[in-house]
Amino acid sequence: MRNGLPYVAPGQVIGLLGGSFDPPHQGHVHITREALRRFGLDRVWWLVSPGNPLKERGPAALSRRMAAAREIMQHPRVHVSDFEAQAGTRYTAETIVRLQAACPQARFVWLMGADNLAQFHLWKDWQEIMARVPVGVMARPGDRVEARTAKAAQVFRHARIAPRQSRALGQAAAPAWCFVNVPMVDVSSTRIRASGRWR
Ligand SMILES: Nc1ncnc2c1ncn2[C@@H]1O[C@H](COP(=O)(O)OP(=O)(O)OP(=O)(O)O)[C@@H](O)[C@H]1O
Ligand SMILES: O=C(O)c1ccc[n+]([C@@H]2O[C@H](COP(=O)([O-])O)[C@@H](O)[C@H]2O)c1
Numbered sequence: 001m002r003n004g005l006p007y008v009a010p011g012q013v014i015g016l017l018g019g020s021f022d023p024p025h026q027g028h029v030h031i032t033r034e035a036l037r038r039f040g041l042d043r044v045w046w047l048v049s050p051g052n053p054l055k056e057r058g059p060a061a062l063s064r065r066m067a068a069a070r071e072i073m074q075h076p077r078v079h080v081s082d083f084e085a086q087a088g089t090r091y092t093a094e095t096i097v098r099l100q101a102a103c104p105q106a107r108f109v110w111l112m113g114a115d116n117l118a119q120f121h122l123w124k125d126w127q128e129i130m131a132r133v134p135v136g137v138m139a140r141p142g143d144r145v146e147a148r149t150a151k152a153a154q155v156f157r158h159a160r161i162a163p164r165q166s167r168a169l170g171q172a173a174a175p176a177w178c179f180v181n182v183p184m185v186d187v188s189s190t191r192i193r194a195s196g197r198w199r
Contacts, residue, residue, distance in 0.1 A: 003086045003102060005045075006079050010105040013170035015044040015136065017111045018084075018092055020052050020189065022059035023198040024069040027113075027187040031138045032078055034182040035111050039136045040167035044111070046073060046080045053090050054122060060199065093125035096132050108133045109170055113140040114147035114179070121151040130156055134169045135177040141186040147179060 008014065015035045019028065024046075032044050048065050051058050059065060062085055069080045089095045092110070099108060110133050112120070117137045120126050129135070130152070137147065147153065153160070159175040161168060166178045192198050 003083055004081060005083060005099075005102060006043075008043075008103045008106045011107065012042045012105070013040065013107045013109060014103075015039060015041040015109045015111045015170075016047055016096075016099070016133075017044055018047040018049055018095070020055065020059045021046065021048050021065045021069050022189050023065065023192055024072050025187045025189060025192060026072075027140075027185045028069075029073055030185040031111070031113060031182065032073065032075070034138060034180070035136055036077060038138075038166045038180050038182065039109060039111075039169045039178070041109060041170055042077065044078045045083075046078065047084055047095065048080065048082055050085045050090055053124070054119070091124045093123070093128050093132075096129060100132065107170060110135045112137055114138065115140050115142075117152060117179070118146040118150045121155070126152065127155075130159070130175040130177070133174050134161075134172045136166070136169055137177060137179045139179070139181045139184055141184045153177075153179075 035044055046069055048069055066082055073080055084095050087098045089098055114137055156175055159177060161176055161178040163180050166180050169178045
């Protein structure tokens with residue numbers, strides 16, 4: 001283990017699900033299982049963020065979110081990581097550079113829900129992220145149309161992989177991205193926080 005990362009066999013395809021996980025919920029578990037299947041991944045690592053750079057409000061303590069994530073996401077092929085806190089990164093582009101340096105034998109795929117694709121062009125160095133790793137996007141209630149018309153989707157329309165070929169994403173050369181219409185689970189951290197069941 002380096003930076004708390006598990007051993008990676010050469011050529012292994014690892015999906016990265018970055019998130020605030022404030023709190024983690026069944027929507028995260030669901031898209032993780034779907035991503036393993038639909039994008040031909042060997043593993044998924046949850047990257048529990050020290051704090052989303054675009055969100056004003058800071059999340060709950062990292063240790064609490066990590067513990068909750070480990071409790072809810074129990075799967076032999078999924079690892080919950082605080083790599084960003086350990087590496088001192090917060091921006092995804094930088095995190096990916098650091099992960100690729102730490103695990104040069106791995107193939108990484110960035111995973112996100114459709115709501116994040118709609119915002120993706122606001123992320124720091126988002127085009128560099130596209131140039132470095134394939135991106136797998138999963139449908140989320142309410143965000144399908146926005147995702148399809150997202151700026152990132154338009155700029156990289158030439159790099160889109162058809163959903164029926166989604167399993168090829170992990171082996172594709174970047175830039176490559178794929179949107180899949182997985183069955184949807186209508187849960188969000190915002191709603192759980194509002195219900196008072198977290199905090
Ligand atoms: N129900 C869901 N369906 C599809 N994708 C989801 C779902 N919930 C979260 N995601 C995706 O998981 C990643 C991490 O999400 P995050 O931790 O921000 O949860 P969230 O429920 O979106 O939180 P918040 O409501 O605070 O914004 C993001 O890429 C997000 O799009
Ligand atoms: O790098 C950026 O500029 C950037 C901007 C917004 C979000 N992100 C990342 O996107 C992931 C999802 O964030 P969130 O808060 O929607 O769960 C998480 O890993 C964040 O660090 C990254």
